[in-house]
Amino acid sequence: MALSLTKEKLVEMYRKMLEIRFFEEKVFELYAQNLVPGTIHLYAGEEAVAVGVCSNLRKDDYITSTHRGHGHCIAKGAELKRVMAEILGKKTGYCKGKGGSMHIADFSIGMLGATAVVGGGIPIAVGAGLSIKLRDTDQVVACFFGEGASNQGTFHESINMAALWKLPVIFVCENNLYAMGTRQSRAMAIENVADRAIAYGIPGEVVDGNDVLAVYEVAWKAVERARKGEGPTLIECKTYRHKGHSRIDPAKYRPKEEVEEWLAKDPIKRFKERLLQTNALVEAEIQQIEKEVSAEIEEAVKFAMESPYPTPEEALEDVYA
Numbered sequence: 001m002a003l004s005l006t007k008e009k010l011v012e013m014y015r016k017m018l019e020i021r022f023f024e025e026k027v028f029e030l031y032a033q034n035l036v037p038g039t040i041h042l043y044a045g046e047e048a049v050a051v052g053v054c055s056n057l058r059k060d061d062y063i064t065s066t067h068r069g070h071g072h073c074i075a076k077g078a079e080l081k082r083v084m085a086e087i088l089g090k091k092t093g094y095c096k097g098k099g100g101s102m103h104i105a106d107f108s109i110g111m112l113g114a115t116a117v118v119g120g121g122i123p124i125a126v127g128a129g130l131s132i133k134l135r136d137t138d139q140v141v142a143c144f145f146g147e148g149a150s151n152q153g154t155f156h157e158s159i160n161m162a163a164l165w166k167l168p169v170i171f172v173c174e175n176n177l178y179a180m181g182t183r184q185s186r187a188m189a190i191e192n193v194a195d196r197a198i199a200y201g202i203p204g205e206v207v208d209g210n211d212v213l214a215v216y217e218v219a220w221k222a223v224e225r226a227r228k229g230e231g232p233t234l235i236e237c238k239t240y241r242h243k244g245h246s247r248i249d250p251a252k253y254r255p256k257e258e259v260e261e262w263l264a265k266d267p268i269k270r271f272k273e274r275l276l277q278t279n280a281l282v283e284a285e286i287q288q289i290e291k292e293v294s295a296e297i298e299e300a301v302k303f304a305m306e307s308p309y310p311t312p313e314e315a316l317e318d319v320y321a
């Protein structure tokens with residue numbers, strides 16, 4: 001990694017990755033206890049992507065998310081307790097408990113929203129990019145989506161327009177190899193989604209999505225380019241989700257050896273080893289961060305569990321028509 005990061009920044013990145021992992025483990029536990037209405041799509045295993053990208057962003061930069069969005073929210077600075085409350089359908093959640101896991105948004109931190117429609121966030125990011133250009137600010141938008149979404153028409157139309165108008169959008173493909181149970185090789189004839197960038201005349205980069213510093217560096221370049229008004233970049237992060245697609249999907253379609261191989265490349269384990277090897281942090285500091293993050297998650301769960309559900313009378317409030 002050519003960029004040198006301060007200890008403070010490294011700690012912040014490690015903490016965020018742990019927050020996402022511990023948060024998702026807790027959501028899985030609560031789901032198993034039937035406390036989560038609707039479904040869930042967990043981000044565990046992909047933490048290096050959201051954190052590597054969002055660590056380059058300012059509070060006034062934007063992101064758009066997907067159905068697998070808890071990690072994006074947390075990486076962009078959302079409050080854990082309000083994310084948890086939303087997932088549990090409580091009134092204190094980001095959407096007053098009426099949106100749930102797949103519809104979390106917080107405009108105050110530039111989180112423009114998760115969406116259950118695969119590929120639906122991509123044109124929204126381009127719209128935000130156009131708004132930045134028209135307002136003539138130096139904000140940027142990071143747009144997260146899966147490799148499955150990159151086969152949607154929205155992906156192609158959006159990138160074409162963003163490239164043509166040099167909009168400040170960083171397109172971040174989280175390639176976790178499967179769209180539900182469909183392996184990438186069954187749905188597209190190319191290996192790298194980033195190769196599609198050439199069709200639109202923008203840079204396309206493939207990066208190890210389980211290496212947070214590698215993602216950080218590639219995203220840094222793309223953010224710089226976007227802030228300077230030079231236009232979008234397509235980044236493809238090769239990663240893997242630890243759990244099934246959603247709910248309790250046992251993911252039987254994935255070979256055991258493949259799962260083991262990716263678990264060995266766990267992004268948090270790798271970052272921790274690197275921090276220790278380079279003496280950026282010592283074991284006691286790591287343990288302290290882990291303890292603090294565990295306590296934060298417990299606090300978020302307590303807040304969410306103790307919060308009330310919205311009343312039936314509130315169902316039609318905040319509805320736009």
Ligand SMILES: Cc1ncc(C[n+]2csc(CCOP(=O)(O)OP(=O)(O)O)c2C)c(N)n1
Nearest residue numbers: 068116117118146147148149176178179180
């Ligand atoms: C337009 C649309 N088509 C299909 C679905 C059903 N669906 C939900 S998630 C998903 C797979 C998405 O795969 P990918 O974009 O690779 O993201 P990942 O789940 O791997 O993070 C599908 C097909 C949907 N929600 N929206």
